[in-house]
Amino acid sequence: MQDHRAPAIIVHGGAGHLGADDPASSGLADAPRLVGVRRAAEEGYRVLAQGGSALVAVEAAVRILEDDPTYNAGTGAVLNAVGEAELDASIMDGATLRCGAVAVVRDVKNPVTLARLVMERSNHVLLAGPGASLFAREVGIPAIENAALVTPAQRARYEASRRGSPGTKTGTVGAVARDRAGHLAAATSTGGMAMKLPGRVGDTPIIGAGTYADDRLAAASGTGHGERFIQLTVARHAADLVGRGATAAEAAQATIQEVGARLDGEGGLIVLGPTGPAGFAFNTQVMARAYSLPDGTIVAEL
């Protein structure tokens, strides 16, 4: 019998539509968007295989994607309406329901790690804006210049958007994992929506919308039109469906279907339950993702 408590991880690198010039349009296995999610899933799986916790695994996976300029998170995030990167992230431990999140952060390289520190070293769940930066300094995370998060490609996109070209960049990143002890965790990180108003908070740092984990239900991480995901409490809803008997794949599919049918919303979702394989669904053209098979093989797909 297969051990369904075998370690498992699934990561996503954002759901969206490919521009004609997107290297991923080639479908080549070495497209940057596939390379990154594979690396992230491999690193997360390595943590799990060595007996590490799901919480450590999802943080490690998301950090890799934050540091990869291909994705809309950490370095390489999209720019807001005034040309600055504002970052959101969250993390949740399904064993304890402890969680942490940050929003509208402008001066931290790895927001998911700051979210974890909010969880572990404050009495709060979510810190936003300058208060999140103050807390970062208190727990020893150095400030970086906002410009250090901005890549030439994102600056060029911003300038094109100001000239009226529609911004299409998506690439929120996330991971959900199950460790050898059967505990679940989820984490998500993003630069949000291109050309957003300053101070806009999307679904990513909202526990229940972009991220959720409860060992009794499931773990989930979303990517897409954040406002729509907030309206339907997407991550919690998918977890509830698993709790009521759906497989992870069925829960992801039903939830994304509802986002589309009720709100005309687009996006994708990854889900992992207490047992069984990971599931995912998206109603966009592509969603970069990578996941482990029971033998530890990592599969990367668009």
Next chain:
Amino acid sequence: MQDHRAPAIIVHGGAGHLGADDPASSGLADAPRLVGVRRAAEEGYRVLAQGGSALVAVEAAVRILEDDPTYNAGTGAVLNAVGEAELDASIMDGATLRCGAVAVVRDVKNPVTLARLVMERSNHVLLAGPGASLFAREVGIPAIENAALVTPAQRARYEASRRGSPGTKTGTVGAVARDRAGHLAAATSTGGMAMKLPGRVGDTPIIGAGTYADDRLAAASGTGHGERFIQLTVARHAADLVGRGATAAEAAQATIQEVGARLDGEGGLIVLGPTGPAGFAFNTQVMARAYSLPDGTIVAEL
């Protein structure tokens, strides 16, 4: 047969514990905490009886409580760790699932109205911090000094807390309503947790945690230890229970029971479904609330 689509409203003025010197400890019907919730419910009910929408009713009720210095919302909010008021609010329309919210707002008299304008005049759901203030100016809401939100009573409490006296003030406010057309809405507003870190965001502006409304399920507004409410996606969870057949009272009770049992969390919840009477539950000593009976009578209770 009773018309269960008769207008209905329930408001809360916070769940918590009474200090020995709290005027409400007297149990007198004219205790300030009861007077305010009664006024708010009466005003909301007046809107509904005249054929106004549930959305307009909950905004009107919450504005009254924001302006009442008795409650921890708008004027009279508690102060954070650096002695300033930072306000959170949200509102949601169950007919359309449209919603708006603001967090860490320091210069607006009625955050619930700013939340409604985020819903109606931006493409976003949640704006936090200085960005929310920028948006307020763009939509014509004047800036007020933070000191104008701070009452002498709250300043004295802050100074006592700095000297080590535990702060006990609670008083998040909220309203849920059902209009003649059967549509639901919910709104919540708060100053958050006394002595919170600057930038802390509680459950109040988190759609699904402090506030939720979906005509297919129910409308709910919470008050209590916000971090715990976020962890269990309390408002959405209660709405889901109504969607699966519970009465509003049963849903409120089961949800608050779970917050206590799983997280040792304290607070209260008001819930109203597409039919039937409003329900509420709390696991604190008191929760100021007022609600309409089918004949339009308003009952206020602690």
